[in-house]
Amino acid sequence: xxxxxxxxxxxxxxxxxxxxxxxxxxxxxxxxxxxxxxxxxxxxxxxxxxxxxxxxxxxxxxxxxxxxxxxxxxxxxxxxxxxxxxxxxxxxxxxxxxxxxxxxxxxxxxxxxxxxxxxxxxxxxxxxxxxxxxxxxxxxxxxxxxxxxxxxxxxxxxxxxxxxxxxxxxxxxxxxxxxxxxxxxxxxxxxxxxxxxxxxxxxxxxxxxxxxxxxxxxxxxxxxxxxxxxxxxxxxxxxxxxxxxxxxxxxxxxxxxxxxxxxxxxxxxxxxxxxxxxxxxxxxxxxxxxxxxxxxxxxxxxxxxxxxxxxxxxxxxxxxxxxxxxxxxxxxxxxxxxxxxxxxxxxxxxxxxxxxxxxxxxxxxxxxxxxxxxxxxxxxxxxxxxxxxxxxxxxxxxxxxxxxxxxxxxxxxxxxxxxxxxxxxxxxxxxxxxxxxxxxxxxxxxxxxxxxxxxxxxxxxxxxxxxxxxxxxxxxxxxxxxxxxxxxxxxxxxxxxxxxxxxxxxxxx
Numbered sequence: 001x002x003x004x005x006x007x008x009x010x011x012x013x014x015x016x017x018x019x020x021x022x023x024x025x026x027x028x029x030x031x032x033x034x035x036x037x038x039x040x041x042x043x044x045x046x047x048x049x050x051x052x053x054x055x056x057x058x059x060x061x062x063x064x065x066x067x068x069x070x071x072x073x074x075x076x077x078x079x080x081x082x083x084x085x086x087x088x089x090x091x092x093x094x095x096x097x098x099x100x101x102x103x104x105x106x107x108x109x110x111x112x113x114x115x116x117x118x119x120x121x122x123x124x125x126x127x128x129x130x131x132x133x134x135x136x137x138x139x140x141x142x143x144x145x146x147x148x149x150x151x152x153x154x155x156x157x158x159x160x161x162x163x164x165x166x167x168x169x170x171x172x173x174x175x176x177x178x179x180x181x182x183x184x185x186x187x188x189x190x191x192x193x194x195x196x197x198x199x200x201x202x203x204x205x206x207x208x209x210x211x212x213x214x215x216x217x218x219x220x221x222x223x224x225x226x227x228x229x230x231x232x233x234x235x236x237x238x239x240x241x242x243x244x245x246x247x248x249x250x251x252x253x254x255x256x257x258x259x260x261x262x263x264x265x266x267x268x269x270x271x272x273x274x275x276x277x278x279x280x281x282x283x284x285x286x287x288x289x290x291x292x293x294x295x296x297x298x299x300x301x302x303x304x305x306x307x308x309x310x311x312x313x314x315x316x317x318x319x320x321x322x323x324x325x326x327x328x329x330x331x332x333x334x335x336x337x338x339x340x341x342x343x344x345x346x347x348x349x350x351x352x353x354x355x356x357x358x359x360x361x362x363x364x365x366x367x368x369x370x371x372x373x374x375x376x377x378x379x380x381x382x383x384x385x386x387x388x389x390x391x392x393x394x395x396x397x398x399x400x401x402x403x404x405x406x407x408x409x410x411x412x413x414x415x416x417x418x419x420x421x422x423x424x425x426x427x428x429x430x431x432x433x434x435x436x437x438x439x440x441x442x443x444x445x446x447x448x449x450x451x452x453x454x455x456x457x458x459x460x461x462x463x464x465x466x467x468x469x470x471x472x473x474x475x476x477x478x479x480x481x482x483x484x485x486x487x488x489x490x491x492x493x494x495x496x497x498x499x500x501x502x503x504x505x506x507x508x509x
Contacts, residue, residue, distance in 0.1 A: 045278040177389055262402070
């Protein structure tokens, strides 16, 4: 039997090991923005703008189908320690099979709805003006293709979630981290020879998710009995606890996915040209990739949250949450300084026509910062079983976004879309931080997070001062970004890294 210090040390080691593994996945997900380069240059900004909208619709459906079930597997399986629970294997096999059963039923219904009613729905939504109607007709033609990625998404999500419930993060890193962006790039390069338009991109999206599903089943088979899982999937079963958690969480994840892409939906609705939507969507995805710093550690932290909460160790949970937020912010801050300093140059990498005003990116840059510093509160709420509160948050912020966007977008265009998104993020972050404290007792431990924030503020001051002082050429912009990152690192090391940080980054004790 493990003593309390031994068990606490084991969780700490699991968190560091999982974080390191997920850090590789984060590095791999930098390939996501690289996919935008061949997708835009080979197919054109207009085709890529349509691709962004239609794949966002499908990913919204994927979140609805598997978002709650995926987190439910981590929550309920993660609460039971396989080293001390003799019934752990039978329980987990039954739970996973039930999740696949519910996912298959939901997927069949959603695919049927998309095939029989999707075209009418898209044409009804995209009807604001002639530009919007033209986009709607092309999107409606793409839906019968990309909808077949849905079952593949569900299989991959649930299979990888099952391995994460055992605190194994490697498959998430290898398959969804490296595999997904790499396959998107490959299928984009191959697809242009088959169909050099948005149809080629659409089929590449489907093939990518098919291959990811196959790889995820392989990973699942390495740790679970597929025959037993198959019997559990086919056996009718009502899992009240899983459904009670998964339904509101799936709705929450769907709303979160919608809010992540709502600015692009709204731009399309108001008749903004697909090429300009592609410009905005590319900028948004660059900044979203910085948010992967938080997802790196929150993914490793999710099963630890469930385990610590199940054992009633709230103080330890708050400490670990602060550590995860500090790690996320430490890694994200230099990336944000580079993106802000080189935003115009970065956009030109993707397409030479991307010469539009990039000021709206200064608003979007706040989103990954909020996520890294405070976003772990949302994970705490979900992984302690309070999914209904997260659903309420999403409903309130969705209403706010849909209320702001029609006011801001027609008047200020891309800047209005960015402002609506930022205001929404501020509201949901404030709600999550408050609820994590009141529902779970886990607050934001700023004493554990302030160092990268202070260092980042110093780097930002240097960046903007040099931006006003130096010239406007790319060389001066690169120099300013390099000096700003150097200032960040100098201040950070002056404040001294915590012992856990030194171990995580391989700098000794």
